[in-house]
Amino acid sequence: MAWYDFFTTVPEMERQGLRDLKKTIDGSFRDFSREFGESLENFFDPVLFFLVWLEKLLLATPWPIIILIVAGLAWLGSRSIWIVVGSILSFLAIAYLGMWEDTMSTLAIISVATTLCLVIGIPLGILMARSDRLQAMITPVLDIMQTIPAFVYLIPVVMLLGIGKVPGLISVCIYAIPPIVRLTNLGIRLVEKEALEAADAFGANYFQRLFGVQIPLALPNIFAGINQTIMMALSMVVIASMIGVAGLGVPVLRSISNQYLALGLMNGLAIVALAIIFDRVTQSYGARLQKHRHGENHG
Amino acid sequence: MADMKIQIKNLYKIFGQRPKSVLKHVQDGMSKTELLEKHGHVLGLKDINIDIPAKGVSVIMGLSGSGKSTLIRHINRLIEPTAGEMIVDGEDVLAMGKNKLRDFRRHKASMVFQKFGLHVHRTVAENAAYGLVVQGVKLEEAKKQSQKWVERVGLAGFEDHYPAQLSGGMQQRVGLARALATDAEILLMDEAFSALDPLIRTDMQDVLLGLQDELHKTIVFITHDLDEALRIGDSIAILRDGAVIQQGDPQDIIMHPADDYIVDFIQDINRGRVIRLRTLMDKGTSVEGPSLDQSLNLEEALQVVSNAPGKAANVIDGSGATIGSINLEQVIAGLSRPDVVTNPEARYR
Ligand SMILES: Nc1ncnc2c1ncn2[C@@H]1O[C@H](COP(=O)(O)OP(=O)(O)O)[C@@H](O)[C@H]1O
Ligand SMILES: [Mg+2]
Numbered sequence: 001m002a003w004y005d006f007f008t009t010v011p012e013m014e015r016q017g018l019r020d021l022k023k024t025i026d027g028s029f030r031d032f033s034r035e036f037g038e039s040l041e042n043f044f045d046p047v048l049f050f051l052v053w054l055e056k057l058l059l060a061t062p063w064p065i066i067i068l069i070v071a072g073l074a075w076l077g078s079r080s081i082w083i084v085v086g087s088i089l090s091f092l093a094i095a096y097l098g099m100w101e102d103t104m105s106t107l108a109i110i111s112v113a114t115t116l117c118l119v120i121g122i123p124l125g126i127l128m129a130r131s132d133r134l135q136a137m138i139t140p141v142l143d144i145m146q147t148i149p150a151f152v153y154l155i156p157v158v159m160l161l162g163i164g165k166v167p168g169l170i171s172v173c174i175y176a177i178p179p180i181v182r183l184t185n186l187g188i189r190l191v192e193k194e195a196l197e198a199a200d201a202f203g204a205n206y207f208q209r210l211f212g213v214q215i216p217l218a219l220p221n222i223f224a225g226i227n228q229t230i231m232m233a234l235s236m237v238v239i240a241s242m243i244g245v246a247g248l249g250v251p252v253l254r255s256i257s258n259q260y261l262a263l264g265l266m267n268g269l270a271i272v273a274l275a276i277i278f279d280r281v282t283q284s285y286g287a288r289l290q291k292h293r294h295g296e297n298h299g
Numbered sequence: 300m301a302d303m304k305i306q307i308k309n310l311y312k313i314f315g316q317r318p319k320s321v322l323k324h325v326q327d328g329m330s331k332t333e334l335l336e337k338h339g340h341v342l343g344l345k346d347i348n349i350d351i352p353a354k355g356v357s358v359i360m361g362l363s364g365s366g367k368s369t370l371i372r373h374i375n376r377l378i379e380p381t382a383g384e385m386i387v388d389g390e391d392v393l394a395m396g397k398n399k400l401r402d403f404r405r406h407k408a409s410m411v412f413q414k415f416g417l418h419v420h421r422t423v424a425e426n427a428a429y430g431l432v433v434q435g436v437k438l439e440e441a442k443k444q445s446q447k448w449v450e451r452v453g454l455a456g457f458e459d460h461y462p463a464q465l466s467g468g469m470q471q472r473v474g475l476a477r478a479l480a481t482d483a484e485i486l487l488m489d490e491a492f493s494a495l496d497p498l499i500r501t502d503m504q505d506v507l508l509g510l511q512d513e514l515h516k517t518i519v520f521i522t523h524d525l526d527e528a529l530r531i532g533d534s535i536a537i538l539r540d541g542a543v544i545q546q547g548d549p550q551d552i553i554m555h556p557a558d559d560y561i562v563d564f565i566q567d568i569n570r571g572r573v574i575r576l577r578t579l580m581d582k583g584t585s586v587e588g589p590s591l592d593q594s595l596n597l598e599e600a601l602q603v604v605s606n607a608p609g610k611a612a613n614v615i616d617g618s619g620a621t622i623g624s625i626n627l628e629q630v631i632a633g634l635s636r637p638d639v640v641t642n643p644e645a646r647y648r
Contacts, residue, residue: 198416200377202430202481203404212432216420292461293419 033160044166055108077281090273106247113172113233125184142178168245172236179228187221223286304517305351310383315340318381331540343369345542354515358532366541367521375408409478413490415470417462424458430481445480452476468499486518550578571598580614580623
């Protein structure tokens with residue numbers, strides 16, 4: 001043994017111990033999922049039901065009506081004729097190139113995942129803005145959720161719930177929820193002290209402060225959060241298809257294993273098109289929300 | 300006293316981690332700097348005793364950081380004191396429960412802020428109606444009720460504008476309309492006009508004085524500007540480092556400043572415009588000569604007095620009765636700066 005061995009050999013746990021450690025963790029988690037997997041599944045049943053219903057509805061609706069609805073929503077959100085025309089052309093191309101059904105499935109899961117994220121994330125952000133301690137607790141969790149590779153948390157989710165729509169939905173949500181929580185919290189914390197003090201001075205109660213001042217003034221930030229949450233949900237579509245989520249990710253995965261360049265490219269571009277439409281529409285809606293902040297000054 | 304609307308008694312405020320634990324030091328006379336160095340606490344207010352009469356404009360004045368904002372926020376308890384009492388209409392505000400305090404803020408005392416404190420997502424009409432909406436009045440009804448105040452402060456036609464579209468002066472008119480709309484008897488104004496240009500500030504003072512002639516509210520008005528204080532104040536209290544160093548009739552403060560801090564404060568004022576005859580006259584005397592109203596200032600009186608044969612004039616009250624007399628020497632003496640009367644040794648740092 002040379003004196004420099006200390007520097008050249010990494011201190012390592014002995015093989016057997018390490019194997020036992022991993023086995024113990026796996027075993028206890030497996031026990032846990034055997035115990036609770038089913039009740040968790042039942043808990044998510046309503047969400048699953050809604051997801052399936054929405055997917056069926058989208059698929060059963062005649063395509064011209066879908067395109068009309070998309071164009072209408074794009075107009076309501078953005079008030080820009082270019083965004084409306086772009087949306088219509090994208091959806092026509094998607095239909096023409098045979099990706100209609102997958103796109104509807106993707107739209108369904110994105111809608112449900114985003115709704116779920118907002119329903120959980122916005123109240124969580126509001127609570128976080130109220131308490132510095134809660135913020136200190138939740139922020140690192142959000143950091144971990146955003147930095148841990150998505151494949152890693154697929155493992156426990158699959159162990160718990162198997163392969164299917166619900167575990168896919170949960171994975172998408174874990175990945176996509178941090179921005180809405182963060183930006184709701186931030187937006188509320190950034191509300192001008194003076195505006196809140198005025199509310200207090202006139203005797204506003206908790207709900208009058210929250211819904212009359214804090215949320216309206218935080219809305220631009222909350223909207224940025226919604227936008228990012230949608231974007232992240234969309235970018236999770238390919239990975240989620242590995243564990244049984246239908247949609248545009250499935251053909252992409254197939255293209256990787258079979259080296260179908262064109263198929264992969266088309267579906268990839270369809271995802272990009274959806275992303276751009278969502279992004280432009282929500283962003284210009286968010287910008288319209290804060291128009292009153294920069295009125296032209298009358299001197 | 301019965302006609303005192305607001306009574307502030309032995310009020311202390313210390314900012315920091317454990318204010319109660321250092322209160323004793325402050326009560327024993329520890330200074331603001333010493334408290335900060337030795338105990339890491341900031342002295343906000345120290346043994347404040349002020350009686351504010353109903354239906355008048357009481358001004359609280361002091362340099363930046365002297366504790367003015369802290370003091371006025373104790374009246375509606377936006378800030379909790381470390382010790383002391385705050386009696387409004389005979390009732391201790393500090394003893395109020397949550398709901399009672401909320402009612403107090405909704406109905407009894409409204410506030411105007413230095414930086415306006417408007418809600419940028421509400422229109423002028425919605426901002427003006429805000430206090431009523433918080434009381435539970437439906438928005439449309441609240442707008443109808445507050446419309447009169449929007450017009451009264453000169454904002455007719457701007458109801459649907461957003462604050463960002465208005466100039467500072469117009470924004471503060473919105474702030475004023477909002478405060479008036481709840482019909483609160485007490486109006487708390489924290490440097491309400493300080494952020495405005497001088498000309499607009501004078502405009503707003505006129506608006507306020509005009510309103511006060513009609514409404515007779517109890518107004519607590521904070522300012523760091525002596526001219527403003529003298530223009531609108533029925534009484535003035537002067538704060539330094541969180542303590543009141545002189546309070547009373549504005550004329551009295553100008554003629555008999557308590558220390559050099561106040562002398563510094565008053566040295567730049569235009570004495571000819573500010574000091575009134577009633578302040579300088581010899582009470583109960585009369586002379587051969589012209590008659591002048593007691594509320595004339597020295598500048599207005601100077602010409603008449605110096606042209607009078609006896610270089611003197613009688614001072615009369617509103618009914619025309621002579622209440623005293625004044626001569627040219629007194630007028631000239633009044634125009635020159637006084638020395639510190641009470642404590643000439645105490646030089647202000
Ligand atoms: N929340 C606070 N924490 C610590 N110190 C404060 C706080 N608020 C005010 N102060 C201090 O109290 C003093 C008085 O402040 P303030 O009432 O705002 O003065 P003014 O309104 O006269 O300019 C200042 O020294 C200020 O630094
Ligand atoms: Mg202040």
